[in-house]
Each structure stands twice: as C-alpha cells, then as structure tokens.
Amino acid sequence: EKAGRSPRLAAKEGDEAAARALIDVGVNVNCVGGQFEQTPLHYAAREGRTAVAGVLIAAGADVNARNRDYRTPMHWAAANGTASVVRLLAASGADLDAKNGDGQTPLDVANYWGNPETAPTLRQLLGYNRRVGHKCEGFVQGVQEHFSVQRVGVFPGTKAWR
Numbered sequence: 001e002k003a004g005r006s007p008r009l010a011a012k013e014g015d016e017a018a019a020r021a022l023i024d025v026g027v028n029v030n031c032v033g034g035q036f037e038q039t040p041l042h043y044a045a046r047e048g049r050t051a052v053a054g055v056l057i058a059a060g061a062d063v064n065a066r067n068r069d070y071r072t073p074m075h076w077a078a079a080n081g082t083a084s085v086v087r088l089l090a091a092s093g094a095d096l097d098a099k100n101g102d103g104q105t106p107l108d109v110a111n112y113w114g115n116p117e118t119a120p121t122l123r124q125l126l127g128y129n130r131r132v133g134h135k136c137e138g139f140v141q142g143v144q145e146h147f148s149v150q151r152v153g154v155f156p157g158t159k160a161w162r
Contacts, residue, residue: 008033011040011056014049019056029061037068046076050084063094070101078106079113083121090125 007027010018019040023029030039041061044053053073057063064072074094077085086106090096097105104112107126110119 007040008043011044011049011052012047014052016051016055019052023059029056029059030065039065041073042067042076045073045085046080048082048085050088053085053088057092063089063092072098074106075100075109078110078118078122079115081118083117086118086121096126
C-alpha cells in the first residue's frame with residue numbers, strides 16, 4: 001500500500017485529505033484488507049483519528065463492521081483510541097455491547113488494555129452508576145464495574161470518576 005492509494009493507509013495515518021480524495025473517486029469505504037481484514041474505519045478508530053473517522057462515517061462506513069477476530073471499530077477505539085472517537089462511533093450507532101471473538105465488549109477491552117481515556121467514556125455512555133454496588137440489583141454489573149474501575153486506576157473523588 002503506497003501513501004495516497006489506500007483508504008486504510010489514509011485512515012491509519014490520519015490523512016483526511018487523502019481519505020476525501022479516495023472517496024471522491026469512488027473507493028469503497030468498507031473495503032477490507034490487511035492481516036486482520038479490517039476496514040479503514042477500524043484503522044482510524046485504532047489510531048484515534050477522529051476527523052478521518054468522521055469523513056469515513058459520513059461516506060457510509062459501517063460503524064459495526066467486524067474484522068477477522070470479530071472486533072468492531074469501537075473495540076479498537078476502546079483499546080487504543082481516544083474518547084472523541086468512542087463518542088463519534090457511539091453517536092453514529094456503534095454497538096456498545098458488541099462482543100469480539102474473545103467475548104469482550106468494548107468496555108472490557110478498554111479495561112484490559114488500561115485505556116484511562118476511553119474506559120470512563122464508555123462507562124458514561126453505558127449509563128453505569130457512579131457508585132458501585134449501591135444496591136443488590138445489578139450485583140454482577142456492580143462487581144464488573146468495580147474491577148473495571150480499579151484496573152484503570154479510576155477511583156471515587158478523582159477527576160476521571162466524574
């Protein structure tokens with residue numbers, strides 16, 4: 001893949017102009033390629049390229065596309081990306097409960113990889129309570145949230161908790 005000729009490379013590098021030019025000449029924004037058979041949106045999400053992700057979504061990119069390992073762009077954004085990409089994908093209809101090939105949701109992935117920016121954003125988007133396990137109902141969710149919060153070092157009273 002040479003620079004300027006691949007929508008996946010343009011997305012990975014955050015080259016918004018190249019992405020627009022490729023879209024203008026009719027390149028399929030949902031084309032797959034690479035080792036994991038990913039779309040350009042997977043690459044943009046993984047690299048935290050919010051502007052390019054927005055261009056791809058506006059051109060019809062599938063926000064719930066699955067790669068070879070059943071990861072969606074949201075899984076990549078949760079692991080390596082930024083809160084802005086997570087919010088963009090969510091606002092565009094991305095499934096926050098999608099499970100990858102390992103049975104992990106985007107929040108599970110954010111916690112596993114220790115992304116302190118995306119985990120709190122996903123918790124907020126999912127509507128998790130700020131107080132963990134304050135009632136018996138939702139006990140499993142409370143326990144899961146408790147360990148998720150501890151893993152990324154987000155504790156009550158800290159800035160990230162809000």
